[in-house]
Amino acid sequence: MLRYQIGIVAVELMLACTVSRAVEMPKVPDISAMSKGSVLDKVNKSLADQQIKDGQFEFKTGKAEFASGNTKRVSGLLKVISNYSKTLSAIPNLHVTAEGHTDADGTTEGNQKLSIARAQSVCGALKAKGMKMPCTPSGAGSAKPLVSPEKSAADKQKNRRVLVQMAK
Numbered sequence: 336m337l338r339y340q341i342g343i344v345a346v347e348l349m350l351a352c353t354v355s356r357a358v359e360m361p362k363v364p365d366i367s368a369m370s371k372g373s374v375l376d377k378v379n380k381s382l383a384d385q386q387i388k389d390g391q392f393e394f395k396t397g398k399a400e401f402a403s404g405n406t407k408r409v410s411g412l413l414k415v416i417s418n419y420s421k422t423l424s425a426i427p428n429l430h431v432t433a434e435g436h437t438d439a440d441g442t443t444e445g446n447q448k449l450s451i452a453r454a455q456s457v458c459g460a461l462k463a464k465g466m467k468m469p470c471t472p473s474g475a476g477s478a479k480p481l482v483s484p485e486k487s488a489a490d491k492q493k494n495r496r497v498l499v500q501m502a503k
Contacts, residue, residue: 385411391496399452430469433457438491439477450474457497
């Protein structure tokens with residue numbers, strides 16, 4: 336929809352200009368002109384894309400302790416948040432959410448506790464690397480699997496995740 340609106344504006348500008356003038360359109364739409372919900376959607380899409388690019392946070396089996404290799408994941412998320420910090424500062428009550436998920440191994444209660452503890456670890460890592468925004472951890476345990484039933488170790492790995500997003 337936004338590209339369509341930009342296209343209409345571009346055509347109108349070209350028609351209004353003489354042939355000797357060049358019209359230079361911005362490559363990226365002005366985020367400050369977008370509604371706050373749209374900005375939040377754009378930031379959350381960027382955070383999701385970054386998490387796909389860097390992969391899921393990895394933890395030691397059955398624990399909330401990071402396995403090695405999560406530094407780039409924390410840095411990637413902080414970079415996205417930093418890129419939007421000026422725009423995000425205009426949104427009141429904004430905070431980061433970290434939602435932990437586990438695979439189906441273990442008890443429902445144990446998975447719930449583990450998912451919250453892992454989300455707390457991610458919030459702690461973001462704060463330790465300089466994030467100023469509040470971070471709210473939550474846990475879904477194994478209640479929201481991406482893959483069900485889990486037939487392989489790869490399926491279980493896909494379900495073990497901490498999703499980082501922005502919320503009001």
